[in-house]
Amino acid sequence: MSETIQAGSSVLINYTLAIEDGTVVESTEGTDPLRFSLGDGTLIEGLEAVLLDMKVGDRQCLQLEAVEAFGFADETNVHMLTRDKFPEDMPLEKDLIVGFTTPSGEEVPGRIMEMPDDDLVVVDFNHPLAGHAVTFDVEVMAIGAEEETH
Secondary structure, rough: OOEOOOOEEEEEEEEEEEOOOEEEEEEOOOOEEEEOOOOOOOOHHHHHHHHOOEEOOEEEEEEEEEOOOOOOOOOOHEEEEEEEOOOOOOOOOOOOEEEEEEEOEEEEEEEEEEEOOOOEEEEEEEOOOOOOOOOEEEEEEEOHHHHHOO
């Protein structure tokens, strides 16, 4: 009997994540596979769900609508910040992704939407894939502890 992926399983996968127009936004192709424990938050719930009960060698392609993937953009996640919130020597430009640290210490990305004047910067803190349907193509490489799969 082959081992199947269950909640808490250590999993090694190769995957490609693309948005609806076919643009690949993330992939392990040509790099190291991704290792994580199912349920640890590495992947969103919708992507983790497809892995349940898969075995080593299984491959699956899943299409998720925006609501099932990264949700929709929320206009309350768009904030106007003053230029002094950024390093003085940082060149700011439209669509630049900047890492911010929340008061709780969490790192979150923000995308610069516009700079209406020299002192104001409009930053979108929605997930960069919010509002996009995605295709998740995954292949299970190994199941189990890291030392068991090498």
